Amino acid sequence: MKLVFATNNKHKLQEVRDILGSGVEVLSLSDIGCNDDIPETADTLQGNALIKARHIYSKYNVNCFADDTGLEVEALEGAPGVLSARYAGDGHDSEANMHKLLQNLTGKSNRNAQFRTVIALIIDGEEMLFDGIVKGHITEEKMGEAGFGYDPIFVPEGYSESFAQMSSDEKNSISHRYRATKKLNDYLKGDL
Secondary structure, X not given: OEEEEOOOOHHHHHHHHHHHHHHOEEXXXXXXXXXXXXOOOOOOHHHHHHHHHHHHHHHHOOOEEEEEEEEXXXXXXXXXXXXXXXXXXXXOOHHHHHHHHHHHOOOOOOOEEEEEEEEEEEEOOEEEEEEEEEEEEEOOOOOOOOOOOOHHHEEEOOOOOOHHHOOHHHXXXXXXXXXXXXXXXXXXXOOO
């Protein structure tokens, strides 16, 4: 089976390919010649995932899926949430986003947070949504060099290492994206 993943983010693409394994050939937007800048204008993760998947399905007529992921911090009333990638501005600058988040948490004792991924799948016009959540907390400072996004400041529940300190195999076995992608995989295999 071939599915287009509506992303050109190499980190996310590899992570999803690793999780889905050899049963599904996952193509990126560049693999289908798509250079469209798809605006993420919804105010929910589900909405943004659907916008991207619907755009690819309608324009390229291919079975596809898209995701949107947000970091939701309790003390910040769920922020940065749907704006996670653009928290410090439109530049998708992970360093600036982490810096702003840590500054906004200065003096706050509640550092509980969760990563949430929503995947929108469209096969032959039928839409399905899958989500994955991993709870944890935000550190006081960056820990580790691996991963991407907020990984250096997020420690999942039950662990003492940040996502950025874990091997990709360890992170992929517990992450929000893994949990959502596992539900997608189960669906594709008819296990749901």
